[in-house]
Structures are given as C-alpha cells and as structure tokens.
C-alpha cells in the first residue's frame with residue numbers, strides 16, 4: 001500500500017545544487033512513491049568512484065539538484081499502487097502463493113547502478129537489460145540513496161534474502177549492489193574452467209570483492225598489487241598467492257605457471273592494466289572492471305591474434321543479476337570490507353574515496 005501515514009513527513013539527504021558545488025545535508029518532504037515505484041527506507045549506501053560524475057557534472061544530461069548514491073540496502077517502506085495491483089494479479093494467477101509477494105512492507109531490498117529499464121528497446125528485447133537504451137541510473141537520472149528514504153522504479157529493485165544478514169550487516173551488503181555484482185558478473189560471463197588460474201589485479205574496493213568471488217567460484221586466485229600492505233587481506237579473502245608487483249616481476253611469475261586464463265583488472269590505472277596483460281595464457285580472457293581515467297590501455301594486435309586473447313570490459317548488471325550476486329554472496333559468505341560514516345560525514349567519506357585514501361569501501365549508514 002502507498003500510505004505514508006506511519007512514516008515521517010520529511011527525510012534527510014545529501015544533495016548537490018550544481019557541478020562542483022558542495023555536498024549539503026537537506027531536509028526534504030517525503031512523498032508518495034509513483035505507481036510503479038517502491039519507497040525504500042535506506043539503512044546503508046556505499047560511495048562509488050563513479051559518484052565523481054555527479055559531483056563534477058560530467059555525466060551526460062545530469063540535472064540538479066541531485067541526491068547521489070547507488071549502492072543501497074534498506075527495507076520497503078511503501079509500494080506504489082501499480083505494484084500492489086501487479087503483485088495481487090500474480091497471486092490471482094497462482095504465480096506466487098498468497099502472502100508471498102516479492103516485495104512486502106519491511107522486506108530487505110537493494111538498489112544498484114541500474115535504475116530500471118524500459119523492456120521494449122532493442123537491448124531489452126535481447127534480454128540485455130543493463131544496456132537498455134532508455135535505462136535510468138540510480139543517483140544520476142533520479143535521486144539516489146544517500147538519504148533516509150529513496151523512491152525507485154520497481155524493476156530496479158533487488159530482493160535480498162533475510163539470511164544475508166546472518167553473516168553481514170547492512171553496510172557490508174550495500175557495495176555488493178554495484179561493486180559486488182560488477183565483479184560477480186564479470187567473472188561469471190568470462191570464459192574459464194574451475195581450477196583455472198585467475199589474476200586479480202588491484203586489491204581495493206572492487207579487487208577485494210573479486211578475490212572472494214573468483215575463489216568461491218573455484219578459480220585459483222593470484223592477487224597482484226603494488227606493495228605488501230594488501231597481502232594478508234588478499235590471502236584471508238581466498239587468494240592462493242599474493243604478488244607484490246613493486247618488488248617482483250608479476251608477469252614472469254604468472255607465466256612460469258603457464259599464464260592466467262582470466263585476468264580481472266580492478267585498479268583504475270591504464271599503465272598498470274597494460275603492464276599485466278602479458279601474464280595472460282593462450283586462449284585467455286582479460287576483463288576490465290575498473291574505469292581508468294589516466295589514459296588508454298595499450299593492446300598489441302599481433303599479441304591478441306597469437307594468444308587468441310579476449311579483452312573485454314564489464315560493468316554492473318541489472319536487478320536480476322544483482323539478485324543472483326546477493327544470493328551467491330549469502331550462500332558462500334561474501335561481504336564487503338567497509339568503513340562506516342554518518343550522513344553528515346558524507347563529504348569527508350566521498351573525498352577519501354576520490355583521493356584513493358579509502359582502504360576498501362566507504363559506506364554511509366543510517367540508524
């Protein structure tokens with residue numbers, strides 16, 4: 001039901017009024033969700049490197065004021081009328097048991113980068129919802145989750161099993177809706193076999209999740225990063241070995257083992273990515289999940305041919321992909337390593353991410 005009777009009249013959020021303006025704490029009126037929207041009481045929202053495009057106004061067509069945030073975990077606070085009707089129809093048709101509707105008041109949900117899809121464009125007709133030509137982006141094309149409440153389109157919503165909270169808290173689950181599903185899907189859709197050697201390049205916000213997913217899916221994970229500070233973390237998350245690329249030749253070590261069938265690039269530095277490519281085995285796949293802004297990755301044409309190599313990019317997934325990622329994470333005990341901040345500390349937490357000073361994931365939490 002869409003009644004807001006039991007909810008507060010206003011909610012607090014972080015808002016920005018224009019490009020490069022300061023982040024401000026605002027008190028805003030709480031409104032009924034639209035017919036096909038769900039109102040979510042936010043419990044945690046992660047900060048993603050891509051939030052930079054909201055701050056700087058570099059995302060095409062971005063409108064202000066805007067509330068950022070697309071790594072959301074919370075609970076359903078109100079359902080739009082269209083969703084109530086749709087779920088009743090599902091029950092009437094016997095598609096779900098009465099009382100077992102997918103989204104119920106109080107239910108645990110997530111929201112990621114994909115803010116819904118149209119269902120009718122050429123991408124959607126191919127089942128490629130994430131590349132919907134009319135797709136929305138949470139915290140970009142509509143207000144996001146660095147707020148006590150957020151209204152999101154029904155098909156952007158991720159249903160999360162309650163048992164996810166047995167092993168993780170809200171904050172530890174939040175980044176799985178963007179960083180988590182990005183690496184989960186990047187691995188799941190790459191070509192490899194259980195036991196194959198997988199290099200995870202970079203052990204940061206994405207890399208520490210990639211190590212866990214790759215190891216739990218059955219790959220043999222070699223974590224590669226500069227310096228020794230991430231060694232213990234990488235090994236504790238499931239890496240078989242850690243290579244300090246500043247102290248030894250990572251490519252030579254990987255090639256001595258026959259090369260990597262899968263290289264996941266998670267650190268956003270074009271030179272570093274270019275440098276690890278020769279560690280690839282014949283018929284191997286390089287999947288880039290990071291967004292390098294410091295130049296172009298260089299790939300040799302003849303090297304590609306002779307290796308029959310696949311070099312590809314990947315980003316996020318749609319809500320159904322996130323549901324798979326969250327279910328898998330719950331089953332095998334994957335969670336994000338986070339630092340928690342209050343809403344009022346958003347600017348500080350954001351700057352730490354952009355200055356590469358956040359250890360892994362910074363997450364805003366709501367009491």
Ligand SMILES: [Zn+2]
Nearest residue numbers: 048050113178
């Ligand atoms: Zn993100």
Ligand SMILES: [Zn+2]
Nearest residue numbers: 118121124132
């Ligand atoms: Zn579409």
